[in-house]
Amino acid sequence: xxxxxxxxxxxxxxxxxxxxxxxxxxxxxxxxxxxxxxxxxxxxxxxxxxxxxxxxxxxxxxxxxxxxxxxxxxxxxxxxxxxxxxxxxxxxxxxxxxxxxxxxxxxxxxxxxxxxxxxxxxxxxxxxxxxxxxxxxxxxxxxxxxxxxxxxxxxxxxxxxxxxxxxxxxxxxxxxxxxxxxxxxxxxxxxxxxxxxxxxxxxxxxxxxxxxxxxxxxxxxxxxxxxxxxxxxxxxxxxxxxxxxxxxxxxxxxxxxxxxxxxxxxxxxxxxxxxxxxxxxxxxxxxxxxxxxxxxxxxxxxxxxxxxxxxxxxxxxxxxxxxxxxxxxxxxxxxxxxxxxxxxxxxxxxxxxxxxxxxx
Amino acid sequence: xxxxxxxxxxxxxxxxxxxxxxxxxxxxxxxxxxxxxxxxxxxxxxxxxxxxxxxxxxxxxxxxxxxxxxxxxxxxxxxxxxxxxxxxxxxxxxxxxxxxxxx
Numbered sequence: 292x293x294x295x296x297x298x299x300x301x302x303x304x305x306x307x308x309x310x311x312x313x314x315x316x317x318x319x320x321x322x323x324x325x326x327x328x329x330x331x332x333x334x335x336x337x338x339x340x341x342x343x344x345x346x347x348x349x350x351x352x353x354x355x356x357x358x359x360x361x362x363x364x365x366x367x368x369x370x371x372x373x374x375x376x377x378x379x380x381x382x383x384x385x386x387x388x389x390x391x392x393x394x395x396x397x398x399x400x401x402x403x404x405x406x407x408x409x410x411x412x413x414x415x416x417x418x419x420x421x422x423x424x425x426x427x428x429x430x431x432x433x434x435x436x437x438x439x440x441x442x443x444x445x446x447x448x449x450x451x452x453x454x455x456x457x458x459x460x461x462x463x464x465x466x467x468x469x470x471x472x473x474x475x476x477x478x479x480x481x482x483x484x485x486x487x488x489x490x491x492x493x494x495x496x497x498x499x500x501x502x503x504x505x506x507x508x509x510x511x512x513x514x515x516x517x518x519x520x521x522x523x524x525x526x527x528x529x530x531x532x533x534x535x536x537x538x539x540x541x542x543x544x545x546x547x548x549x550x551x552x553x554x555x556x557x558x559x560x561x562x563x564x565x566x567x568x569x570x571x572x573x574x575x576x577x578x579x580x581x582x583x584x585x586x587x588x589x590x591x592x593x594x595x596x597x598x599x600x601x602x603x604x605x606x607x608x609x610x611x612x613x614x615x616x617x618x619x620x621x622x623x624x625x626x627x628x629x630x631x632x633x634x635x636x637x638x639x640x641x642x643x644x645x646x647x648x649x650x651x
Numbered sequence: 652x653x654x655x656x657x658x659x660x661x662x663x664x665x666x667x668x669x670x671x672x673x674x675x676x677x678x679x680x681x682x683x684x685x686x687x688x689x690x691x692x693x694x695x696x697x698x699x700x701x702x703x704x705x706x707x708x709x710x711x712x713x714x715x716x717x718x719x720x721x722x723x724x725x726x727x728x729x730x731x732x733x734x735x736x737x738x739x740x741x742x743x744x745x746x747x748x749x750x751x752x753x754x
Binding site (some may be wrong): 332 | 699715
């Protein structure tokens with residue numbers, strides 16, 4: 292949907308300092324009430340119930356796959372088979388790490404707290420997101436989803452720069468930027484933007500984690516020099532780049548080309564149906580509308596939550612292919628017309644309670 | 652206003668659950684865990700979400716918005732993103748009715 296002439300949108304609008312955040316605040320879009328379907332408390336309690344078994348099973352299987360593919364990659368060294376073997380290893384190392392980082396960050400994957408915390412730290416390293424910084428960034432993403440100048444996790448920022456988006460999709464943006472920021476944090480500094488959303492009492496934790504990461508990377512790079520080989524970095528570090536495509540493939544449809552500055556997750560999130568293998572790799576984050584409405588519901592209960600609220604939501608996309616059939620032409624359109632966005636139709640009898648329109 | 656306030660029948664709160672109680676322009680959260688009742692401020696100290704929509708596990712309430720966690724017995728924030736403790740209030744059961752003391 293577009294109202295005609297291209298509207299102005301600058302990348303600088305997305306900055307937390309000097310961006311469009313103050314305008315969003317004046318419009319009542321910051322920390323606002325979002326639309327939520329009515330779900331009986333008894334049903335929500337059942338959906339929110341925690342358990343360890345599913346996440347233990349899935350985590351054991353995931354690391355078994357990483358170890359297995361890592362063994363294949365190691366055995367294939369010196370042959371052309373190393374290319375597909377490392378591609379598989381990196382994909383399994385970094386791809387599912389995104390959803391594990393996400394679910395354990397919410398603290399919902401396991402019932403046992405230390406299991407969430409442990410996997411959060413490890414998965415953060417694998418996907419290369421600084422744990423404390425991204426925990427707070429993600430809290431903001433949930434408070435002000437796709438609110439320009441408030442949400443740091445807007446992947447397809449306007450105006451669309453195709454090469455920039457492709458570079459991000461294949462992992463060439465996040466990990467290098469995070470590596471540089473890790474070094475800054477390890478030197479005892481946080482970026483000024485980060486200080487706006489991370490409470491001061493958490494700064495020390497962010498710095499300590501950055502120093503631990505720096506030590507791990509220094510050891511890995513040192514080992515490369517010692518062995519005169521890139522192989523250690525192919526197993527630790529570089530997979531965060533060359534394996535990133537999978538989580539971007541899953542993650543881009545979450546919000547791409549949907550309107551900014553609306554207060555209804557049915558309008559600015561997509562739920563995409565996926566097969567069992569994809570849902571294992573993505574830990575059901577394809578149920579993204581539902582996750583944003585009720586972040587306390589664990590990944591293993593999201594299919595049931597979807598059933599509970601689906602009559603109140605626009606139809607889910609039948610597959611990733613169906614979602615990308617909409618997204619790719621929409622991105623091309625946004626390249627020329629930054630005012631364009633995909634408008635989702637809400638169920639007729641249940642209009643959004645708090646939607647405020649695109650507001651741009 | 653200071654004094655013991657009548658919140659409502661205990662039977663209206665399931666065990667290991669929470670309900671909202673509004674009084675004098677303020678919102679409180681009333682919990683029932685293992686036969687005891689507890690009362691805290693009703694809004695999360697992180698970003699003011701209503702805790703009555705959250706999850707009670709043992710003596711911990713988890714905020715529905717960002718999963719900030721608090722011990723409902725003393726209001727302690729148990730980890731990010733909850734960093735500021737929650738205010739607690741004395742609560743008691745009398746003849747099946749829940750009361751809380753507001754200062």
